[in-house]
Amino acid sequence: MKNKKFFIITLVLTFLICLVAFSVDRELIKTIDSWFYDIISNQINPNLTLFMRFATEVGSVGVVIILCLSFFLFSKVRKNYALPVATTVAITSLSNLGLKTLFARERPNILQLISESYYSFPSGHAMINMAFYTMVFMITKKHVDNKKTKLTISIICIIIPLVIGISRIYLGVHYTSDVVAGWFLGCVISIIVFNLFEGWNKLNNLAKGYYSEKK
Template identity: 35%
Template sequence: MNKVLFRMLSFAFLLLGVFLILALLISRKQIHGFDDRLITLVSRLYSPTSTAVMKGFTFVGSGLCISIITLLIVFMLLIIGYRRELIFYVGIIVGSGLLNLVLKMIFHRARPDIHRIVQASGYSFPSGHSMAAFTFYGITIYFLWKHARYAWLRVTIVTIGIVMILMIGISRIYLGVHYPSDVVGGYVISAAWITASIGSYERFLEKRWQSRKFRSKIVT
């Protein structure tokens, strides 16, 4: 195991530990103070305009919208011949969705029943929208960062990604379908998933490059 992979896996395990601590606090009902304070803070933003904006961000973070955008990116990767990246890209996003379903079934946390603006079914922890947003925009940032040639473009890509991730998470709190701790939990476990996956992928690319280099030496 090389140093980069070791560091990324170590960070992923650290994030997993944070997630488990958060889950423990939720199970013991010791996080209501944090949730209540943030819900109160977000509720101060209520207005017809804010509600329309938040519904828009929630739609952008929905499974339908993420799936459509992912299919468009997959089509683009196919056209330009990036099949290896395509498999990794789709695997990360699909894996995140499956992980969310498993975690929801494990923790069985009911959704909040106050300040409800829209309806949502299923369990609450961790937030599926937050996980989907963090995974989708996180992995998209990773690929675009690798291919962006200019510093200003990289800064723009990261800024847009961060804003989208945060606003989608806030929209779920605003609309009353998730506790803040659901959103934080979704971010943390998604970050762990992406970190471990990117570390493994980078290791795969390194080994592939070393194998090609070795074969070229034999040929010459």
């Protein structure tokens, strides 16, 4: 049942990714990008800019790597999930670089509050952070029994990548469609990697049980 649910979610997200990816130059997507940026840009002020700069730094690859290392060192489930977490971040980073090169979408020609290089689609910050926090979310859902702790971690795992993605739009370095595609892609990669490793662990445990009985 759970595998079926994850399959459906992955299928829906993949469809949405394709829809956004192959519509980035369509007028509808451009209109949505422009409309959402207009809403956000109307809120620009020094204090909010300071917060958004901080949020975008929290979402940098360096910080995600530090979080991964912290997970490896301090997490109680690191033995089972260190490799899936590292694999997710690595695949997401490489996929993002490849997709940026493939689509070659230039950065928005608007007020940019920070300087960024290379292409725009999809957002690396949105993609990598969504992948990492989706993985943490799924691990938490499976292994944390305390309801309050589970709820707190789950909320954090949802809010952080959302705020980081919005910060990229606010700072003028990404279109809304870049960020949305990044969120979808990161989520899909994380779900696929998590379920592949879960399936592998089940097969491995079955094999160990089989050989133990033989002995």
